[in-house]
Amino acid sequence: MVKITLPSGDIKEFDHAPNMFEVAKSISNSLAKKAIAAKVDGEYVDMRYIADKDAEVELVTPDTEEGEEVIRHSAAHLMAQAVIRLFPETKVAIGPAIENGYYYDFDPKEQFTEEDLVKIEAEMKKIVKEDIKVERIEMTREDAIKHFEELGENYKVEIITDIAKGEMLSFYKQGEFMDLCRGPHVPSTKYIKAFKLKSLAGAYWRGDSKNKMLQRIYGFAFSDEKKLKAHLKFLEEAEKRDHRKIGKELGLFFMSEYGPGFPFFMPKGMTIRNILIDLWRKEHTKAGYEQIMTPIMLNKELWETSGHWYNYRENMYTSEIDETEFAIKPMNCPGGVLAYKQEMHSYKDLPIRAGELGTVHRHEFSGALHGLMRVRSFTQDDAHIFMTPEQIEDEIIGVIELIDKFYSGLFGFEYNIELSTKPEKAIGSDEIWEKAESALEGAMKRLGKEYKINPGDGAFYGPKLDFKIKDAIGRTWQCGTIQLDFNLPERFDINYIGEDGEKHRPVMIHRVVYGSIERFIGILIEHYAGAFPLWIAPTQVKILTINDEVVPYAKEIMAKLQEEEIRAEIDSRTESIGYKIREANGKFKVPVQVILGKDEVANREVNVRRFGSKDQESMKLDDFVKMIKEESKIKFYENK
Structure with missing residues (x-):
């Protein structure tokens, strides 16, 4: 007699060793026709598998x-x-x-x-x-x-x-x-x-x-x-949103055969990039970070100390200076540790939050390169936090809240968080790992955040939280990360003086919000399909003239907008106004278009049209400037 226990708890008894087809048929004929595999005592098997002893069986259907x-x-x-x-x-x-x-x-x-x-x-x-x-x-x-x-x-x-x-x-x-x-x-x-x-x-x-x-x-x-x-x-929708295609059409960036994997940013792309960077600096200053800058090329000895030379050498670019081997940095972390080590710190100085917009270079196979998503040179919005073990949970909470402010409060992204725990090969005692993982979990619970655990998927030097944002068409992108590190403080022998007057080893956090500025811009291009919100659009207002007679008025409007730091352009070409509207709206996806004819000049008005709409609204020039000034402000939304 063979007893088969189903997920429902029901038990099916057979007077012989049944295969999985027979188990399925004992439940229903339709299931026997539908099932394509089974799970027997936790192991996946095919339908011809014979259960020759009592077992727990779960049938697998195509729709799972x-x-x-x-x-x-x-x-x-x-x-x-x-x-x-x-x-x-x-x-x-x-x-x-x-x-x-x-x-x-x-x-x-x-x-x-x-x-x-x-x-x-x-x-x-x-x-x-x-x-x-x-x-x-x-x-x-x-x-x-x-x-x-x-x-x-x-x-x-x-x-x-x-x-x-x-x-x-x-x-x-x-x-x-x-x-x-x-x-x-x-x-x-x-x-x-x-x-x-x-x-x-x-x-x-x-x-x-x-x-x-x-x-x-x-x-x-x-x-x-x-x-x-x-x-x-x-x-098909993803192809329409391809950031490489849209980036070229909007004049944001390009790639050259003279530098595969090294992106060139054009003025409009730099506008977006600078807005993101300025916002990053402002919000990090508010959150208690100080900005540092470390060299782009450092002695091979540093990379040997950090472990990169032995574990990451094939991805590093090197050069020789004065008969000494140097490497272009693939990561900012060792430089950040050297900055910490410049002076002795007390427990009263901690936490130290050192932010760095550091450009790094990593060798990627040419076949892996993909626009801004996979490049050989990119800028990480890094920060390294040095703290006491007791400060870990509070610092993690601070970083999570900052990331949430950007993702949810500014861009409206939904995101998931994954906690990766100690891998098989790891440094540091079980006690330290347990404390670190508990701190990460404690921070998540205090904030009421849901998270998924990835057992054994942490870095060898510490557990981490990964933030995966969901874009407009449901794709997920891993951007932000928070990593606890016991490795570099040990390798570089960094310390702080504790309350007891003795030297203690600080805990280090590596964290990013955007991840890579370049990649994040690529994600935004695809998320918005090139139709950026007013606050980040490289061109916020396009002034379209019907004839040459209205050009002086167009220039006056342009000057007023520029005084208010509104990014505007004039299209005074001799093309038809219908063509100009279609191009501004369809090709360049400008958020606001201003159409000027003789009536607008006579009445000191503007005719306003929004991206994606056929509706037009006439309004006084001063009211328009005031409205655009208010709408173009960067706004964070709480609990979005």
């Missing part, structure tokens, strides 16, 4: 998060099978499920093209209709190596060779295709109903630039067509 993960992994194998059918000389590498989809790396005889993706997707649909059974097979390491050597699959042989001897390996087979995989997978290909191939990319074998460049095919997969269509529509 776990179910879609199974579908995506199965869709990857489906794609690989289609590729091998169409291009039999192709070698197969790896193919995992990823967010919303999957990818597979291939080594084809001839490079795949966009046209090939259409053929591969058609073949995938054909395989789905064939309803091919998906089977789990176990083989020894030695037999598996022999099998793939006979097929000429050198990448599979390399992967399997690296696995410890004596292990039994699991494979999933569907028709003529088989691959090493833990599973689970769908019972047959007919269960994969909604997928779409996305794109081609290059990928080094095992992520090592010394290895051969393979071709990676990306695809999407969902439990049903409705979800797939919704995601494709979302991608």
Whole structure:
């Protein structure tokens, strides 16, 4: 007798060892047709798995998060099978499920093209209709190596060779295709109903630039067509908001072949950047921070002391000065520690909050570069707080409140917070870690903030809080972070004199609000789709003239606006007023447009039109200037 306990607490009894199809059928016929995998005593298995002893079983259906993960992994194998059918000389590498989809790396005889993706997707649909059974097979390491050597699959042989001897390996087979995989997978290909191939990319074998460049095919997969269509529509909207495209159209920034990954900011982009920086300085001064600046290039010895030279060397740019090796800083932290160390501090001096808008440089692979989102040079709005252990919770609260003021109070972002705890490899005693994690949790609870715990995902030098904002179309971006650090104070031997007259080690916090100024601007471009709120728009008012006769009045208005520090431009071209309106509203997304004709001149009025609206309003010039001055002020909203 085998007893199966379901999540509801119900127990199903079988006089034999049932497979998961039988367990599902004992509940309902519809579930037996729908279920694609199961969870047995906490382990995911496929539907043909046989429970030969009492177990807790949870059936997995396609419409769950776990179910879609199974579908995506199965869709990857489906794609690989289609590729091998169409291009039999192709070698197969790896193919995992990823967010919303999957990818597979291939080594084809001839490079795949966009046209090939259409053929591969058609073949995938054909395989789905064939309803091919998906089977789990176990083989020894030695037999598996022999099998793939006979097929000429050198990448599979390399992967399997690296696995410890004596292990039994699991494979999933569907028709003529088989691959090493833990599973689970769908019972047959007919269960994969909604997928779409996305794109081609290059990928080094095992992520090592010394290895051969393979071709990676990306695809999407969902439990049903409705979800797939919704995601494709979302991608269409995201493409419209692409900050690279909008940034070029609005004249904000550009990238040059002379500096891949090093952005150039144009005047309008600098306007946005300077507004963010000025606001940062003002709010941090209010919050008790002092600003410092540390050198962009420092001696190799410093980076050896900090540990970056041994753990981050491949991402650092170096140079030689007076026969001594120097490195351009990839992070601001060591410089901040040196600034603290310039004088001896008392416990009465703490906390010390040292802010730095520091430009850092990190070497990224060219394939990873992406507009302002992934660059090689960027400015971090860093701050390093040095404090006593007793001050940790209060300082964390101060940083959280400051981040909330920016995210929620200014930009109206929703955001989530994640607490990452001690990883397997960490420095510092369990007691210190426990105290630090308790301080982070205590701060969150005192503020009534919800948070998710990521066990073991902290940095090796301390636990952290990550802030993930949600943009206008639901994407999440990790920007702010608060990290506790026991490592650098120890490495640099920094101290403060305690109340007992003895030396004590301070606790250090690393924290950012924007994260990277460049990346945050990229996020704002996509969040607002280029239609910035009045307070941050590079051009706040565009004055559109109907003919040359009204240009003098336009210049008078321009002067009045500039006196009030309103960013305005005049469009006095000979184009039609309809064209000027369409361009100001559609292409440049100017928040306020002022249309001037002879009646406006005669009455000392302006005709006002807002971005995205066809309505126009006439008003006296002085009233307009007063209104725009008030509307353009930066306002923080409490409890937004």
